[in-house]
Amino acid sequence: MKKVNRREFIKTSAAVAAGVSLLPSGIILGRDDRKVRLGFIGVGLRGTSHLELALARKDVEVKAVCDIRKAATDNAVKLVTDAGQKKPAVYLNGEEDYRNLVTREDIDGVIISTPWVWHAPMAIAAMKAGKYAGVEVPAALTEEECWDLVHTSEETGMPCMILENVCYRRDVMAVYNMVRQGIFGELMHCHCGYQHDLRNIKFQPGAEFGEKGQGEAVWRTEHSIKRNGDLYPTHGAGPVAKMLDINTGNRFVTLTSMATKSRGLHNYVLAQGGEDHPNAKIKFALGDIVTTMIKCANGETVLISHDTNLPRPYSLNFRVQGTNGLWMDDFDSIYLEGVSPEPHRWESFEKYQEQYDHPLWKKYESDSEGAGHGGMDFFVLHAFIESIKRKVPTPIDVYDAAAWSVLVPLSEQSVAQGGAPMAIPDFTGGRWVWRKSDFALDDQY
Amino acid sequence: MKKVNRREFIKTSAAVAAGVSLLPSGIILGRDDRKVRLGFIGVGLRGTSHLELALARKDVEVKAVCDIRKAATDNAVKLVTDAGQKKPAVYLNGEEDYRNLVTREDIDGVIISTPWVWHAPMAIAAMKAGKYAGVEVPAALTEEECWDLVHTSEETGMPCMILENVCYRRDVMAVYNMVRQGIFGELMHCHCGYQHDLRNIKFQPGAEFGEKGQGEAVWRTEHSIKRNGDLYPTHGAGPVAKMLDINTGNRFVTLTSMATKSRGLHNYVLAQGGEDHPNAKIKFALGDIVTTMIKCANGETVLISHDTNLPRPYSLNFRVQGTNGLWMDDFDSIYLEGVSPEPHRWESFEKYQEQYDHPLWKKYESDSEGAGHGGMDFFVLHAFIESIKRKVPTPIDVYDAAAWSVLVPLSEQSVAQGGAPMAIPDFTGGRWVWRKSDFALDDQY
Numbered sequence: 001m002k003k004v005n006r007r008e009f010i011k012t013s014a015a016v017a018a019g020v021s022l023l024p025s026g027i028i029l030g031r032d033d034r035k036v037r038l039g040f041i042g043v044g045l046r047g048t049s050h051l052e053l054a055l056a057r058k059d060v061e062v063k064a065v066c067d068i069r070k071a072a073t074d075n076a077v078k079l080v081t082d083a084g085q086k087k088p089a090v091y092l093n094g095e096e097d098y099r100n101l102v103t104r105e106d107i108d109g110v111i112i113s114t115p116w117v118w119h120a121p122m123a124i125a126a127m128k129a130g131k132y133a134g135v136e137v138p139a140a141l142t143e144e145e146c147w148d149l150v151h152t153s154e155e156t157g158m159p160c161m162i163l164e165n166v167c168y169r170r171d172v173m174a175v176y177n178m179v180r181q182g183i184f185g186e187l188m189h190c191h192c193g194y195q196h197d198l199r200n201i202k203f204q205p206g207a208e209f210g211e212k213g214q215g216e217a218v219w220r221t222e223h224s225i226k227r228n229g230d231l232y233p234t235h236g237a238g239p240v241a242k243m244l245d246i247n248t249g250n251r252f253v254t255l256t257s258m259a260t261k262s263r264g265l266h267n268y269v270l271a272q273g274g275e276d277h278p279n280a281k282i283k284f285a286l287g288d289i290v291t292t293m294i295k296c297a298n299g300e301t302v303l304i305s306h307d308t309n310l311p312r313p314y315s316l317n318f319r320v321q322g323t324n325g326l327w328m329d330d331f332d333s334i335y336l337e338g339v340s341p342e343p344h345r346w347e348s349f350e351k352y353q354e355q356y357d358h359p360l361w362k363k364y365e366s367d368s369e370g371a372g373h374g375g376m377d378f379f380v381l382h383a384f385i386e387s388i389k390r391k392v393p394t395p396i397d398v399y400d401a402a403a404w405s406v407l408v409p410l411s412e413q414s415v416a417q418g419g420a421p422m423a424i425p426d427f428t429g430g431r432w433v434w435r436k437s438d439f440a441l442d443d444q445y
Numbered sequence: 446m447k448k449v450n451r452r453e454f455i456k457t458s459a460a461v462a463a464g465v466s467l468l469p470s471g472i473i474l475g476r477d478d479r480k481v482r483l484g485f486i487g488v489g490l491r492g493t494s495h496l497e498l499a500l501a502r503k504d505v506e507v508k509a510v511c512d513i514r515k516a517a518t519d520n521a522v523k524l525v526t527d528a529g530q531k532k533p534a535v536y537l538n539g540e541e542d543y544r545n546l547v548t549r550e551d552i553d554g555v556i557i558s559t560p561w562v563w564h565a566p567m568a569i570a571a572m573k574a575g576k577y578a579g580v581e582v583p584a585a586l587t588e589e590e591c592w593d594l595v596h597t598s599e600e601t602g603m604p605c606m607i608l609e610n611v612c613y614r615r616d617v618m619a620v621y622n623m624v625r626q627g628i629f630g631e632l633m634h635c636h637c638g639y640q641h642d643l644r645n646i647k648f649q650p651g652a653e654f655g656e657k658g659q660g661e662a663v664w665r666t667e668h669s670i671k672r673n674g675d676l677y678p679t680h681g682a683g684p685v686a687k688m689l690d691i692n693t694g695n696r697f698v699t700l701t702s703m704a705t706k707s708r709g710l711h712n713y714v715l716a717q718g719g720e721d722h723p724n725a726k727i728k729f730a731l732g733d734i735v736t737t738m739i740k741c742a743n744g745e746t747v748l749i750s751h752d753t754n755l756p757r758p759y760s761l762n763f764r765v766q767g768t769n770g771l772w773m774d775d776f777d778s779i780y781l782e783g784v785s786p787e788p789h790r791w792e793s794f795e796k797y798q799e800q801y802d803h804p805l806w807k808k809y810e811s812d813s814e815g816a817g818h819g820g821m822d823f824f825v826l827h828a829f830i831e832s833i834k835r836k837v838p839t840p841i842d843v844y845d846a847a848a849w850s851v852l853v854p855l856s857e858q859s860v861a862q863g864g865a866p867m868a869i870p871d872f873t874g875g876r877w878v879w880r881k882s883d884f885a886l887d888d889q890y
Contacts, residue, residue, distance in 0.1 A: 136711070146744065188705045189734040197789060241584065256701045257866045261744030263768050286566045289634040289766065291738055291748055299706030303736055303748075310633065311770055311782035313789045323708050325756055331776045339754035344642060344758045418703045419740065420867040 036388045039064040039131075040109045041091075041098045041122055043076040045215060046136060047401045049114030049162075049372045051076055053381050055083040055112070058059055066091035066101045083388045098122055102129040108388050109134060111163070111381075115219040115321065120145035123401075127158040132394070133162050134384045137234040139401035143425065147162065150427045154399035160396035161384050162401035164238035164315065165372075168379035168413050171349065173358035173440060175320055177326050184322030187244060187341070191319035191328075192236025193305030200266040207273030207280075221265075224286040228259050229412030230306040234404045238315055238396070240289060240302055243320060247399040248437040250298045252424040255407065257414040259287025263275035264309030284309075292411050294424070297432075304407070327352075359443035387445030395439040402427040446577030450742065451532040452755075459809035481833045482508040484552045484576075486536075486543045486567055488521040490660060491581060494817045495608075498826050499556070505830060511536035511546045516631040543567055547574040553833050554579060554825075556608070561663040565590035568846075572603040577839070579606050580830045582679040584846035588856050588870065591847035595872045597844035606829050607846035609683035610817075613824035616794065617684045618803035618885065620765055620772050624688045628781065628801070629767030636764035637681025638750030642757055652718030660747060666710075669731040672706050674857030676753040678737065679849045681761055683841070685747055688765060692844040695743045697869040700852065702859040704732025709754030711723055727773040729754075737856050739869070742877075747851070772797075804888035831890035840884040847872040 036059055040051050044063050054060045065076040065088050073090045080088050089104070091097040092343060095118075100126050109132030112122045120140040124173040139162040139225055140146045145435035153160045178184060204214045217221050223231055262284040269279045288309040294302040305317050310390040318329035325336035333346040340347045360379060361368075367382075368375035380396075387394040403424070410422040428435060485496050488510050499505045508676045510521040510533050512549055518535045525533050527548040534549070536542040542564075547570045554577030557567045565585040569577040584607045585591045611617060618671050623629060647657045647666040654666035691697050707729040723887055739747040750762050763774035770781035777798075778791040783791045805824060806813075812827075813820035825841075828850055832839040846870070855867040873880060 062723075070818060072503050090727070184707055188708065190750075246737040247854065254701070254863060256738070256866070258701070258738045258740050258746050260746045263631055263633065267768055282855075287746075288768075289746060291634075291746060293701070293703045293736055294737065295703050299707045299732075301703050301734060303735060308767060310766070311780070311789070312766070313780050313791050321755065321757070323712055323733075328775070331777075331778075335756070335758050344756070417736065418699060421701070422813075445707075 035061045037061045037107045039110045041066045041112045042114035043072045053286045063345045064089040085425040099240045102126045128157045140405040140407040146406045159394045160398040163363040164207045165376045166235045166382040168376040177356045185324035187322045189321045191303045192240045193317040195307040195315045197337040198308040228285045230290045251432045254421045255290040255294045259290040264288045277278040341435045345390045363443040383445045479492045480506045482506045482552045484546045484555045486511045486557045487559035488517045509534040547571045569597045569663045572597045572601045583850040585850040589787045591851045604839045605843040610821045610825040611680045613821040619801040622801045628767035631766045634766045635685040636748045637685045638678045638762035640760045643753040652714040673730045678852040693880045699805040699866045700739045702737040702856040704735040704860045808888040828890045
């Protein structure tokens with residue numbers, strides 16, 4: 001399948017380059033009834049969650065799993081065999097063993113759920129081996145890595161899908177549906193962000209991280225020591241980018257970022273470990289709240305918050321505002337001029353959720369029950385798998401992966417330069433002007 | 446009184462320069478039982494509101510009123526005489542006649558409620574004539590005007606108070622009280638702004654403004670045609686500045702601004718006047734939503750929204766966030782770690798409002814009933830009048846007026862330069878390091 005896919009995607013890329021919209025109608029190739037064969041790189045908490053969702057489907061075979069920890073691959077193997085599938089091949093021989101997984105002839109795509117620094121190299125290796133790359137967020141850490149992803153996808157013809165699950169959150173998709181139908185009028189301004197108290201994830205157990213840490217504390221905390229910027233923008237920027245048609249008629253042009261001082265993590269170490277704990281001496285580079293403003297080619301602005309070190313209620317801080325009104329995530333509120341019952345008064349989003357519920361959610365609601373993060377994890381994996389099945393581009397593609405992930409290094413650079421504006425590259429090479437979105441157009445994937 | 450005041454304020458300025466905190470205890474001079482004598486420059490809607498509040502007090506005599514419209518001064522004169530006071534002198538002889546009002550010997554202070562362009566010249570003239578200047582927001586339109594205000598106040602020893610009423614909003618003052626008591630921990634980040642659909646104020650009647658307009662449409666709309674930036678930041682920036690001790694231990698250091706495209710006003714003209722209305726041809730410079738980020742000397746960030754051209758519920762968009770938790774204006778919500786009943790869940794601000802209600806509000810609640818904007822207009826005028834009575838500096842001073850008002854031109858410059866950071870001047874000449882706040886410290890003013 002590898003060679004077919006590669007050829008197919010050269011053709012596909014050419015079709016895209018010619019302005020042909022590839023709808024998921026299967027017109028390019030007939031639907032393939034063969035099961036989609038996946039490999040999983042990284043089967044920690046996140047990878048295991050993806051694995052379980054894949055195993056719950058009838059159209060997936062899990063051929064291989066990879067991790068650097070035997071406990072992780074053991075658990076993954078058990079999950080696969082318990083699901084009645086054949087024992088998958090295991091890649092456990094150090095950090096580079098994933099390269100042997102991606103070159104297997106019997107897989108169509110890989111799911112990458114590893115620490116951030118591995119995302120881009122693994123996705124690139126997968127594409128070079130002729131596989132669909134499904135990669136967790138952010139897809140890259142540097143601008144150069146973003147370009148490498150794009151160039152690799154273009155050269156190999158293989159898709160790279162950033163697995164941004166929030167694009168499929170039920171309310172977000174209803175709002176997306178409303179945006180496409182023009183209910184908000186012309187979009188003007190969006191808020192979004194990652195406002196999530198991660199202190200007990202960055203330190204686990206107690207005040208520990210790194211070698212003494214558990215879970216994401218093993219690797220994630222180090223980023224807060226060395227880096228200052230929006231380290232995790234895509235949960236907000238991704239969904240908003242789809243609403244704003246970024247890379248398909250619009251693009252991110254420039255950003256500026258500012259960071260507050262850093263207090264939350266140090267205070268947490270003191271509270272958990274006391275003043276004499278060795279981690280109490282650490283200076284954290286990451287400002288507790290990092291705010292980023294983006295200007296878009298079509299004149300809209302986007303505001304992104306990164307707020308992970310302080311106590312607060314969880315919120316992705318969505319606001320979608322157009323010439324007719326606006327929706328706010330916090331307190332599920334909406335106001336539409338001439339539609340909302342009282343002038344200038346919020347109303348509950350509830351009835352709009354029903355009215356504009358996305359066809360995908362209507363169709364797959366029961367399938368998504370129990371899936372992670374309120375069901376949305378089902379949909380992001382569904383989109384990846386259905387794209388492979390249809391041999392079409394993924395609805396969230398390498399240009400999205402690059403445009404959303406590059407916000408991380410550019411935000412760091414802007415913070416370091418006192419809020420100076422940073423140019424956001426046009427990864428599409430000018431094709432954003434006429435490219436068409438194929439994200440969630442109907443109830444298929 | 447003019448000469449006494451001027452001498453007194455030279456003395457006062459010297460005391461301030463020496464680091465002496467001037468509390469409103471009357472220790473510098475004994476309390477003066479003579480009534481405070483005011484002149485009113487501009488008696489349109491806003492000035493009349495101030496006038497009515499002044500007339501409701503027993504400690505004020507209104508000696509003079511000034512406007513360019515006879516209907517306005519006629520109405521003001523009637524209000525004064527109806528209140529049982531002597532007929533005030535009237536200054537109605539064109540745009541410069543206010544200069545004759547400010548030089549009267551029988552007034553202690555002036556209230557300036559005129560179109561924006563007149564604020565700084567009038568306040569400067571008042572101070573030069575030895576009068577307390579109370580000036581509506583913003584106090585100035587250019588950086589040079591801000592400096593002129595500061596230099597004039599320093600040279601004359603006369604105070605200039607920007608009449609920022611939202612500093613006295615009841616919930617804002619309760620939050621300010623909490624901030625001073627350390628309930629939020631160390632402050633990290635604030636949101637604020639002016640989110641107010643002004644379309645039917647910028648156009649009145651119908652699609653008219655300027656010579657054919659009424660009310661603020663006569664002069665305010667023109668600013669939306671020519672200028673692009675945060676034209677009206679002080680309702681948010683003022684209260685937040687007081688919480689962050691701006692000019693008294695902290696300062697605004699730099700800002701960046703971005704603006705969306707402009708759609709709302711043009712659409713409104715079309716809706717009100719049709720495509721053939723002459724105003725349908727106007728190109729509006731003002732982006733519908735302008736977002737500004739500020740970095741403070743002590744490491745906090747402030748986000749300011751300006752959103753006046755689109756349909757939306759009114760909101761000043763307050764958020765005050767510290768190391769212990771945060772308050773949000775929208776939906777009166779608060780979360781405090783270890784205090785709020787459920788971890789990471791919003792609770793209603795209601796009980797905090799009771800617990801931390803500011804002493805000023807407790808004392809003057811009944812006096813403020815019926816005063817504009819939910820009562821807060823009472824307090825801002827009260828502070829101005831009580832400062833004059835005590836012959837002390839106003840609790841919101843010329844450095845505040847300058848630091849808050851300069852955000853307007855700097856925001857315009859940043860927008861014009863693609864979001865480039867703009868240095869915010871230190872109008873205190875370095876004294877912010879040790880200056881102490883005397884804003885709303887107790888229940889006096």
